[in-house]
Amino acid sequence: MLNEQTIDSVRSTTEQSKRWNKFDIAWVLNLFGTAVGAGVLFLPINAGKGGFWPLVIMTIIVGPMTYFAHRGLARFVLSSAKQGSDITEVVEEHFGKTAGKLITLLYFFAIFPILLIYGNGITNTVDSFIVNQLQLASPPRFLLSLILIGSLIGIFLLGEKVVLKVTEWLVYPLVFILFALSVYLIPEWNTSMLQEMPTTSEFLLTLWITIPVLVFSFNHSPAISSFVLSQQRHYKFNDVAEHHSSKTLKGTATILLLFVMFFVFSCVLTLTPEDLVLAKEQNIAILSFLANKFDNPYISYFGPLVAFLAITSSFFGHYMGAREGLLGLYLKLKDNQSQEQVNHRRLNLIAALFFLLSLWFVAIINPSILGLIESLGGPIIAMILFIMPMYAIRKIPAMQRYRGKWSNLFVVIMGLIAISNIVYNLIA
Numbered sequence: 001m002l003n004e005q006t007i008d009s010v011r012s013t014t015e016q017s018k019r020w021n022k023f024d025i026a027w028v029l030n031l032f033g034t035a036v037g038a039g040v041l042f043l044p045i046n047a048g049k050g051g052f053w054p055l056v057i058m059t060i061i062v063g064p065m066t067y068f069a070h071r072g073l074a075r076f077v078l079s080s081a082k083q084g085s086d087i088t089e090v091v092e093e094h095f096g097k098t099a100g101k102l103i104t105l106l107y108f109f110a111i112f113p114i115l116l117i118y119g120n121g122i123t124n125t126v127d128s129f130i131v132n133q134l135q136l137a138s139p140p141r142f143l144l145s146l147i148l149i150g151s152l153i154g155i156f157l158l159g160e161k162v163v164l165k166v167t168e169w170l171v172y173p174l175v176f177i178l179f180a181l182s183v184y185l186i187p188e189w190n191t192s193m194l195q196e197m198p199t200t201s202e203f204l205l206t207l208w209i210t211i212p213v214l215v216f217s218f219n220h221s222p223a224i225s226s227f228v229l230s231q232q233r234h235y236k237f238n239d240v241a242e243h244h245s246s247k248t249l250k251g252t253a254t255i256l257l258l259f260v261m262f263f264v265f266s267c268v269l270t271l272t273p274e275d276l277v278l279a280k281e282q283n284i285a286i287l288s289f290l291a292n293k294f295d296n297p298y299i300s301y302f303g304p305l306v307a308f309l310a311i312t313s314s315f316f317g318h319y320m321g322a323r324e325g326l327l328g329l330y331l332k333l334k335d336n337q338s339q340e341q342v343n344h345r346r347l348n349l350i351a352a353l354f355f356l357l358s359l360w361f362v363a364i365i366n367p368s369i370l371g372l373i374e375s376l377g378g379p380i381i382a383m384i385l386f387i388m389p390m391y392a393i394r395k396i397p398a399m400q401r402y403r404g405k406w407s408n409l410f411v412v413i414m415g416l417i418a419i420s421n422i423v424y425n426l427i428a
Contacts, residue, residue: 023234024248026164027227029171031252034220034317036174036310037118040260041285041303046213048268049276050206052193055268058210059261065414066218067253068407072389073221074245077228078238079398087225088328091388094396101332107384108325110377111222115322118315119149119359120366125311129304145363152315153352160230163316174309177302178259181287182266188294189269196273212418216378218256221385222321323351378422386415 047055073087080090088107092100123145130136155166198206227248231241267286268276271293279289287303290296327347390412393399402408 020247024244024251026168027230027248028251028255030164030167030313030317031220031223031227031248032255033167033171033174033310033313034223035218035252035256035314036171036260037114037314037318039217040178040263040310041287041307043213043217043260044264044267044286045276045279045289047210047217047264048193048271049273049280050210051196051198051273052268053196054198054203054206054210055265057207058214059257059265061211061414062214062218062261063253063257064407064410065215066256067250068411069215069385069389069415070221070224070249070253071246072393072402072408072411073224073385074228074249075242075399075402076389076392077225078232078242078245079392079396081398083232083238084229086229086324086328088324088332092332094392094398097332101329103384103388104325104328104332106380108322108329110380110384111318111321111325113377114222115315115318115355116359116362118311118318119145120363122148122152122308122311122315123363124366125304125307129308133301133304141366142360142364146360149359149363150356152312153319153356156316156319157348157352160226167313167316170309170313174306174313175255175259177306177309178263181299181302181306182259182263184298185266185270185290189266190272192272193268208417208421211414212378212382212421215414215418216381217260218253219381219385220252220317221381223317225324226320319355322355323348326351326354375422375426379419379426382415382419382422386411386418390415 047058077085077087077090080093082089082093085093088100088104091103095103123141126148127138127141127144131138156163228241228245231245231248232238235241235244267290270290271279275289275293279286282289285303285307287299287306291300291303327344330347390408393402393408
């Protein structure tokens with residue numbers, strides 16, 4: 001009887017590992033929302049200014065690059081001997097306490113500034129909508145920012161299921177509006193971009209410049225550790241969790257490629273090379289530029305809505321990563337304190353209060369240097385997302401079964417290209 005039960009359990013687990021379900025779809029949408037932040041509104045300008053044909057090559061590359069890099073990070077988190085370990089604990093387990101503290105510190109300071117930008121950005125977006133679209137007086141900034149940031153953090157405190165459901169509600173309209181706007185622009189397409197044929201050196205230079213733009217527009221690494229832990233809790237067995245993680249990440253990369261790049265191509269084909277240069281000089285979102293160019297009230301109305309949906313959905317994913325980094329730092333400084341003595345609920349509330357106060361303060365003063373701070377975190381994110389998992393595959397016995405894959409070399413090369421460009425821009 002026991003043998004039959006064991007066989008039935010194995011068969012059930014095997015069948016479960018093949019089945020696509022609502023839980024997977026919810027995480028596809030959550031990771032999609034994490035990746036599609038406000039940057040999507042500037043992506044057509046940044047990615048398209050190099051011309052149409054380099055963008056075609058980048059579209060072919062960016063899907064596999066996004067999938068393989070995030071899959072590598074997910075596998076790294078799953079490689080822990082102790083189930084339920086987050087990325088900060090896995091780093092310490094594999095690389096030692098000193099390296100664990102250093103990487104956890106860098107991980108936190110790579111994600112936290114982006115969270116500050118989103119807290120500031122959502123305040124500016126809603127304030128602009130109230131003033132320009134609703135034609136109302138601007139509300140007190142300290143009150144508006146407190147309500148918005150407090151609401152977002154409050155939703156997160158309600159639990160993982162609530163966050164996944166809210167993100168689902170946000171991402172569906174975001175995907176629909178991006179697709180609808182892409183189709184709406186088709187009658188305005190022109191061939192001016194197709195006639196721009198760069199030289200070989202210009203072509204390669206454009207690819208070098210564009211790779212990090214696309215990589216970080218598709219980046220959902222801040223949510224990967226929480227995503228993997230959620231998979232472990234839901235599927236119990238690591239092999240099943242890995243199967244579903246890979247499948248979910250492939251789904252995320254696919255819809256990012258389809259919907260975001262369709263939007264990028266539609267915007268680029270609508271504008272001329274001169275328009276993209278002008279949009280870059282004006283430093284405004286692509287929808288604002290299109291609304292001004294065609295005097296279209298519909299686009300100007302949907303612009304703030306897309307920005308609000310994108311910022312809000314991306315906020316949750318980055319909050320996961322920032323909170324994980326902050327709590328990881330605290331626990332690593334309390335080496336002598338066992339996990340059983342840690343009150344995680346209390347720590348989560350303290351972290352929420354810290355993020356509320358820091359994001360609220362930044363949103364009130366509305367600084368102009370946040371973009372620079374974000375760019376400083378770029379190389380760190382690239383190292384953690386592209387290089388660290390591939391290094392672990394070479395050095396960590398628990399990950400040796402992933403050695404010898406061509407995708408590992410591909411991820412390393414793309415990561416080094418992205419890092420070299422970002423570091424060069426910072427120095428320049």
